Amino acid sequence: MSSWTDKRPMSPHVQVWKWHLTMASSILHRVTGVGNYIGIVLVIAWLFATAVGPDLYEPLAGLIGSIWGQLILFGFTLSVCYHLLNGLRHLVMDAGAGLNPKFAGFTAGLAIVLAAVLAVAIWYLAGLVPGVDPLNMTGAAS
Amino acid sequence: MSKPQPTMRTALGKVRGLGSAKHGAGHFIAQRVTAIALVVLVPLFLITLINAVRGGYDGALAYVADPFNAVLILLAIGAALYHMRLGMQVVVEDYIAKHGTKAVLLILNTFICVVLFAAAAYAVLKVAIA
Numbered sequence: 001m002s003s004w005t006d007k008r009p010m011s012p013h014v015q016v017w018k019w020h021l022t023m024a025s026s027i028l029h030r031v032t033g034v035g036n037y038i039g040i041v042l043v044i045a046w047l048f049a050t051a052v053g054p055d056l057y058e059p060l061a062g063l064i065g066s067i068w069g070q071l072i073l074f075g076f077t078l079s080v081c082y083h084l085l086n087g088l089r090h091l092v093m094d095a096g097a098g099l100n101p102k103f104a105g106f107t108a109g110l111a112i113v114l115a116a117v118l119a120v121a122i123w124y125l126a127g128l129v130p131g132v133d134p135l136n137m138t139g140a141a142s
Numbered sequence: 143m144s145k146p147q148p149t150m151r152t153a154l155g156k157v158r159g160l161g162s163a164k165h166g167a168g169h170f171i172a173q174r175v176t177a178i179a180l181v182v183l184v185p186l187f188l189i190t191l192i193n194a195v196r197g198g199y200d201g202a203l204a205y206v207a208d209p210f211n212a213v214l215i216l217l218a219i220g221a222a223l224y225h226m227r228l229g230m231q232v233v234v235e236d237y238i239a240k241h242g243t244k245a246v247l248l249i250l251n252t253f254i255c256v257v258l259f260a261a262a263a264y265a266v267l268k269v270a271i272a
Contacts, residue, residue: 030233033226033229033230033233034230034233036222036226037226037229037230040219040222040223040226040258041258043191043219044219044258044261044262044265046195046202047206047215047219047261047262047265047266048261048262048264048265050199050202050203050206050265050269051206051264051265051266051268051269052265054199057199057202058199061198061199080184080188084180084181084184084185087177087180087181088181090177091174091177091178091181094174122188122192126192127196128192137192137193137196
């Protein structure tokens with residue numbers, strides 16, 4: 001604050017700005033973008049471990065399989081789902097459609113809700129939720 | 143657009159086609175084009191990946207060794223890394239005002255994305271071609 005000497009008006013600051021859905025969705029888009037940046041490191045580490053061999057693969061799989069690993073993986077799933085859905089919304093808005101404030105607010109809320117539903121659905125159907133495996137993805141034997 | 147629109151741009155500026163950021167709309171367009179690619183690639187990658195993780199180490203090997211999966215992985219990761227490099231560049235430009243720090247972070251961003259791509263490409267090629 002003290003180092004700011006420019007007297008010209010600044011853009012509205014988040015701390016004095018009333019929260020609304022389009023603002024939340026915009027901030028979430030950026031946050032999940034950075035989240036995906038971190039998440040892809042995990043995906044590439046998994047690929048790399050596959051190429052290197054079981055000595056690296058097994059410890060990494062164990063780490064991802066732990067409680068913290070699963071929490072991070074679900075957060076990454078949520079992050080990807082939201083960024084993808086809201087990214088689609090951005091592409092539509094870039095084309096000049098859906099910009100009316102009321103509708104933009106609706107689609108912003110929709111993207112947030114659908115992302116949560118999609119992430120839970122992926123984990124449910126993929127058999128990643130402990131004890132639940134509707135499509136028998138893990139195989140009956142294991 | 144048959145009628146000429148009133149504009150503040152100079153004739154030279156129009157010819158060069160570049161805005162105040164000195165690189166025109168290239169960044170904006172590349173961000174959208176990779177986004178469109180990722181709309182298709184990410185769901186495909188996720189669906190096939192979830193199947194692969196189930197099979198443990200051998201399942202992972204078989205997944206990456208499949209020619210279609212190998213190409214899909216390279217496309218998805220390549221587009222994602224390009225897209226996220228552009229995105230992180232904007233985040234750095236927005237929040238870091240100090241020139242030196244900004245330059246260091248922008249270069250670091252590029253290096254991280256290139257290293258990640260090299261690692262992914264090595265892994266996929268090694269498993270798929272071996």
